[in-house]
Amino acid sequence: MSVARAERLVNLVLCLLSTRQYLSAERIRGIVPGYADAPTDDAFFRTFERDKTELRELGIPLEVGRNLVSDTVDGYRIARRDYELGEIDLAPDEAAAVALAVRLWDSPELVGAAHGALLKLRAAGVDVDQSAPTVVESKVRTTEPAFGPLLAAVQAGQVVSFDYRRPSPAELRERTLEPWGVVSWRGRWYVVGHDRDRKAPRCFRLSRVVGEVRKVGRPGVVRRPEGVDLMGFVADTHAEPPRLSSASMWVAEGRAAGVRRRGKVVEAREVDGVPGHVIEIDLHYPDAAAGWLAGYGADVLVLEPEVLAKSVRERLLSAAGGVR
Amino acid sequence: MTAAQERLPRLLALVPYLLARPGILIEEAAADFGVSARQLRKDLELLWMCGLPGYGPGDLIDISFAEDTVTVAFDAGMSRPLRLTGAEATALLVALRALLETPGVADADAIRRAVAKIESAAGQAQPAGVAVGLGVREGASTAQVRETAQSAVRDRRALRITYYTASKDEVTERTVDPMRVLIVDGRGYLEAWCRRAEDVRLFRLDRIDQVAVLDEPAAPPPYARPTDISEGLFQAAPDQRTARLVLRPAVRWMAEYYPVEDVEELDDGRLRVRMRYSDTSWIVRLLLGQGGDVLVEEPAELADLVRAQADAAIARIDKHRSA
Numbered sequence: 001m002s003v004a005r006a007e008r009l010v011n012l013v014l015c016l017l018s019t020r021q022y023l024s025a026e027r028i029r030g031i032v033p034g035y036a037d038a039p040t041d042d043a044f045f046r047t048f049e050r051d052k053t054e055l056r057e058l059g060i061p062l063e064v065g066r067n068l069v070s071d072t073v074d075g076y077r078i079a080r081r082d083y084e085l086g087e088i089d090l091a092p093d094e095a096a097a098v099a100l101a102v103r104l105w106d107s108p109e110l111v112g113a114a115h116g117a118l119l120k121l122r123a124a125g126v127d128v129d130q131s132a133p134t135v136v137e138s139k140v141r142t143t144e145p146a147f148g149p150l151l152a153a154v155q156a157g158q159v160v161s162f163d164y165r166r167p168s169p170a171e172l173r174e175r176t177l178e179p180w181g182v183v184s185w186r187g188r189w190y191v192v193g194h195d196r197d198r199k200a201p202r203c204f205r206l207s208r209v210v211g212e213v214r215k216v217g218r219p220g221v222v223r224r225p226e227g228v229d230l231m232g233f234v235a236d237t238h239a240e241p242p243r244l245s246s247a248s249m250w251v252a253e254g255r256a257a258g259v260r261r262r263g264k265v266v267e268a269r270e271v272d273g274v275p276g277h278v279i280e281i282d283l284h285y286p287d288a289a290a291g292w293l294a295g296y297g298a299d300v301l302v303l304e305p306e307v308l309a310k311s312v313r314e315r316l317l318s319a320a321g322g323v324r
Numbered sequence: 325m326t327a328a329q330e331r332l333p334r335l336l337a338l339v340p341y342l343l344a345r346p347g348i349l350i351e352e353a354a355a356d357f358g359v360s361a362r363q364l365r366k367d368l369e370l371l372w373m374c375g376l377p378g379y380g381p382g383d384l385i386d387i388s389f390a391e392d393t394v395t396v397a398f399d400a401g402m403s404r405p406l407r408l409t410g411a412e413a414t415a416l417l418v419a420l421r422a423l424l425e426t427p428g429v430a431d432a433d434a435i436r437r438a439v440a441k442i443e444s445a446a447g448q449a450q451p452a453g454v455a456v457g458l459g460v461r462e463g464a465s466t467a468q469v470r471e472t473a474q475s476a477v478r479d480r481r482a483l484r485i486t487y488y489t490a491s492k493d494e495v496t497e498r499t500v501d502p503m504r505v506l507i508v509d510g511r512g513y514l515e516a517w518c519r520r521a522e523d524v525r526l527f528r529l530d531r532i533d534q535v536a537v538l539d540e541p542a543a544p545p546p547y548a549r550p551t552d553i554s555e556g557l558f559q560a561a562p563d564q565r566t567a568r569l570v571l572r573p574a575v576r577w578m579a580e581y582y583p584v585e586d587v588e589e590l591d592d593g594r595l596r597v598r599m600r601y602s603d604t605s606w607i608v609r610l611l612l613g614q615g616g617d618v619l620v621e622e623p624a625e626l627a628d629l630v631r632a633q634a635d636a637a638i639a640r641i642d643k644h645r646s647a
Contacts, residue, residue, distance in 0.1 A: 010374040018376050018401050031377045040565075057411035058333060059449075084404035086445035089446055093434035094441065100421035100429070101438075105552065110454075113415035115358070116333060120412070122356055123337035123405035124445070125344030135474045136428040138507040139553060140456055154453040155411055167576045170593020181452070185461055186459035187509025230455040233484030234362050257495050261533055272640050295609035297633040298640045313641050320634035 008034030009051060017083060021063050022075025052076075057091040090126045100137070106150050107142035140184050144206035147182065149213035150191045154179045154283040156219035157228050159196070163210040172210065175200070178222040192233045193222070205301040244282050246291070248304045253265065255299040258292075271301060278303065290315060331367070333406070334359070335367055337386060340405045342396040350392055368394065375400045410636065414451040415441060419441060424457040426507055427467065438524040450642060459510045465529045470505060473514045473529065477502045480542045486534035487527055491606045495533065496520070507531075508553055513549060515543035524548050564600040567607060568622040575617040578610075596621075608633060608642050617646045 011032050016023065029035040029044055055062055064074050068232070084207040090098065092266040094320045098121065104112045118128060122189040143150075143302060146162065153160045161176045179193040180201075195202035235296035248266065253260055263281030270276070293300050302309040331335050334357055341356070342348065349556070354364040368387055386398035408416070420439050423429050443450070460468070483502055483621075488495050500516035507513075512529035566585075571578055573593040578584070584597035590615050600639030602608040604626070611630045620627035 006331055006335060006372055007370055009332055013336065014374060014400050014402060015377050033379065054332070058406070060338075060406060060411075065628045078351050085407045086447055088441055088445035090438060090610075091434070091443060091636065093431055093487075094438035097420060097423065097431060097435040098416070098442075100469060101416060101423050101435075103454075104419040105415065110415045110419075112575065113409075114419060115409040117412035117416040117594075119333065119337050119357065120408060121442075123341040123344070125370060134504065135477050136426060136470075136505040136507065138422060138426045138458060140422065140458075141508070141553065151454070163591075167573045167593055170573055171587075181455060183455045183457070185457045224452065226420040229455050230453075233453075234459050257493050258490065261495060262556055272643055291615070293615035294615070295611075295613035296635075297608075297612055297637040300646055301640060313638065315615035316612065316634045316637045316641070319612050319614070320631055320638060321616070 016078040146209040157222040159216040250301040380440040413449040417451040488531040501544040570619040
């Protein structure tokens with residue numbers, strides 16, 4: 001932005017903030033320095049249009065209206081109560097929380113927005129020390145290329161379409177979505193919205209979006225249902241806690257440290273001429289445990305329960321090429 | 325936003341910022357705005373030329389400099405910052421709420437107060453369209469480890485840990501100098517200088533089997549840098565080998581969970597990938613556990629090894645059963 005342009009825009013904001021009357025474009029042209037240089041009417045209106053767009057993009061509430069019914073053209077002003085950030089005063093521990101919150105994002109779009117907010121809080125007189133050491137830090141990353149375009153579409157209220165790959169049953173097809181929001185759950189990002197093809201709310205995992213996200217139609221058409229619980233579409237927050245089930249297995253001497261650390265030794269025992277121990281272990285997710293235990297091959301032999309022993313053997317059989 | 329696009333928001337925020345801090349050092353203000361002192365002076369010179377219609381001496385923004393400090397004497401009506409945009413309110417408030425979910429963030433009360441105040445100041449700009457759930461799963465023993473690790477970070481004390489390294493399937497004792505506790509993708513990590521590895525390491529909290537705070541102070545060397553996790557938690561090592569694998573749909577998650585390259589879509593939802601690994605025993609364990617859902621195309625020795633180990637395991641199981 002040229003010095004002249006930045007100066008003109010600051011003056012325009014100050015001028016529109018200071019007026020209670022709507023000022024027509026012509027009046028503004030006569031008052032605000034910088035516009036007088038426009039060689040023609042056309043050049044002035046083009047510049048003025050661009051300036052208005054820029055102010056609106058920054059979130060400056062530009063009011064359009066007429067002072068008298070007899071006025072023939074619209075005028076502009078900025079209502080101070082809509083422009084200004086409300087009074088805010090943060091205690092030191094509250095400011096520390098804000099500093100920590102800003103560090104949550106590891107994503108250019110969200111870091112930019114959070115810093116924009118921080119700038120304004122500081123301008124409101126709040127002191128936020130970002131260099132203060134922290135004991136615990138959360139990080140939310142956005143590595144999916146689709147994140148930026150989808151967040152922009154959510155914020156602009158614009159319909160999108162994209163190619164989406166579903167793994168099972170395998171399928172790659174175009175989806176058209178009215179996006180309501182982006183959701184991060186346990187480090188993975190999703191987009192939630194109204195699927196126009198299915199005519200129902202759906203959620204999509206961003207890592208499975210293939211290629212570009214395309215904008216469909218104009219901004220401002222998507223209506224997010226009032227009070228919609230975005231997280232509810234993604235996270236199974238009502239899932240029952242896993243049931244603990246106990247298992248016992250033989251583990252070869254000095255092997256399978258990953259199993260040994262999770263259980264307790266019941267007795268020493270020799271199996272197949274190999275010294276080892278019988279170990280008891282509490283399992284949270286028996287299905288996942290079969291894969292984990294099969295990974296140890298001959299070093300681990302499941303004794304109980306039978307269903308787990310069978311499931312491990314089946315996995316090993318198919319790994320050996322016995323089942324295809 | 326480009327540097328030019330960032331300038332107008334900064335110019336609009338500068339006057340109220342300075343108004344709230346008469347006589348502030350230019351260096352300090354520049355640091356708060358994330359720009360050089362030279363750039364900040366340029367901004368101030370520009371603002372000095374701006375003001376109210378009339379643009380006479382009493383209408384212009386008046387800024388006075390004294391050595392390295394600056395004071396605003398007349399604000400031309402720009403005494404408050406611009407309200408938050410929807411995107412700004414969202415980024416800040418969603419992050420604050422996520423903090424409430426972070427285990428070990430003691431001051432939940434302060435976070436709630438900050439949220440309430442910011443919501444009230446933000447007015448119409450309410451957060452929308454972004455939701456974050458950290459979804460941290462933390463067992464009781466991991467919570468204890470985390471609390472000990474946090475106290476060591478706070479008190480700057482070294483730790484003695486018993487740590488399970490999954491890639492090598494081994495448990496080792498290490499003395500570490502804690503740097504910070506991180507929560508990433510629903511899991512807790514201790515970032516510390518490991519005296520054994522002589523490098524910065526991320527230790528998964530649920531793999532720290534024992535932890536003891538030592539009397540000696542934590543002393544990470546000055547060149548110990550926090551890990552850049554933006555590219556993922558797996559660091560590429562120079563001595564890694566690669567395997568070419570075909571994943572069936574049931575194990576496509578492997579391509580999302582582990583670092584893979586040259587991803588190629590095949591028919592029936594199968595995926596061909598190249599996967600890096602440092603430790604052969606680790607990848608054998610991983611592949612054995614997936615049963616027939618992964619086909620090893622290369623290297624042939626790896627395919628043979630997986631098959632041989634599966635055969636040996638089945639032989640042992642069957643012998644034991646018949647006994």
